[in-house]
Amino acid sequence: MIKALIISDVNKKSQRIKSIVQNKIKKSPLKKKNIVIVVGGDGFMLKTLKKNIIKSKLFYGINSGNYGFLMNKFSEKNLIKNLNQSKLITISPLEMKVKTKDNRIKKSIAINEVSILRQSRQAASLCVRSGKKILIKNLMSDGILVSTPAGSTAYNLSVQGPILGLNSKKLSISPISAFRPRGWKGKIVSDKSLIKIKNLNPQKRPISSVADNIEFRNASLITIKTNKKIKFNLLYDSNRSLQKKIKLEQLRRETK
Numbered sequence: 001m002i003k004a005l006i007i008s009d010v011n012k013k014s015q016r017i018k019s020i021v022q023n024k025i026k027k028s029p030l031k032k033k034n035i036v037i038v039v040g041g042d043g044f045m046l047k048t049l050k051k052n053i054i055k056s057k058l059f060y061g062i063n064s065g066n067y068g069f070l071m072n073k074f075s076e077k078n079l080i081k082n083l084n085q086s087k088l089i090t091i092s093p094l095e096m097k098v099k100t101k102d103n104r105i106k107k108s109i110a111i112n113e114v115s116i117l118r119q120s121r122q123a124a125s126l127c128v129r130s131g132k133k134i135l136i137k138n139l140m141s142d143g144i145l146v147s148t149p150a151g152s153t154a155y156n157l158s159v160q161g162p163i164l165g166l167n168s169k170k171l172s173i174s175p176i177s178a179f180r181p182r183g184w185k186g187k188i189v190s191d192k193s194l195i196k197i198k199n200l201n202p203q204k205r206p207i208s209s210v211a212d213n214i215e216f217r218n219a220s221l222i223t224i225k226t227n228k229k230i231k232f233n234l235l236y237d238s239n240r241s242l243q244k245k246i247k248l249e250q251l252r253r254e255t256k
Contacts (some may be wrong), residue, residue, distance in 0.1 A: 003025065021062070101219075116141050149164035196222070
């Protein structure tokens with residue numbers, strides 16, 4: 001009998017769902033091997049993926065949080081059927097390298113986005129490059145986001161960034177509350193781009209750099225690129241794939 005590893009958040013709802021899933025799997029066989037069932041919300045899924053960077057694992061999320069964009073809806077009745085018929089989607093994360101003002105180098109990966117945020121009451125002053133091209137010489141703002149297609153419907157959508165198709169091979173660069181120039185809406189670049197964000201005034205205008213939920217403070221230079229060597233294999237119910245979720249969000253935006 002094929003077994004699955006079940007990982008859940010610590011809250012009561014997640015623990016209850018985990019118990020139900022365990023009992024269901026004991027009674028009914030699974031067709032797929034190397035499945036990790038993750039019970040929780042999007043944040044818990046992101047943490048779990050980062051702790052398990054193993055190509056052979058298949059991650060099936062069950063939502064016990066609020067929105068759960070990266071997760072599947074829990075169905076006790078159809079659980080085994082949904083698991084056996086789930087569809088595979090493979091995504092690669094962003095790799096963030098941060099140089100701090102005291103010249104320390106810190107690294108992390110981001111599945112949704114890298115957020116550059118002002119660290120004080122002063123607006124951030126940022127220069128943004130994509131490869132050798134300067135996208136903007138001096139952006140005065142609360143910060144800036146670099147988002148993957150999978151993350152384009154998360155924080156990126158909240159700051160009016162573009163929604164990217166999962167197979168678009170693009171990244172979104174979106175300002176957060178741009179003060180000057182007010183009209184700058186950001187850019188869409190290739191996922192092969194090497195993005196560099198420089199703090200033009202680290203002493204007076206400190207910034208932090210956040211990879212999903214991992215924060216490094218007092219950043220002076222942030223380098224961001226897609227790490228194609230890392231691949232996360234996500235499973236989605238056949239009638240509710242990640243592509244369909246993204247397209248639904250695109251339709252909602254267009255009809256507003």
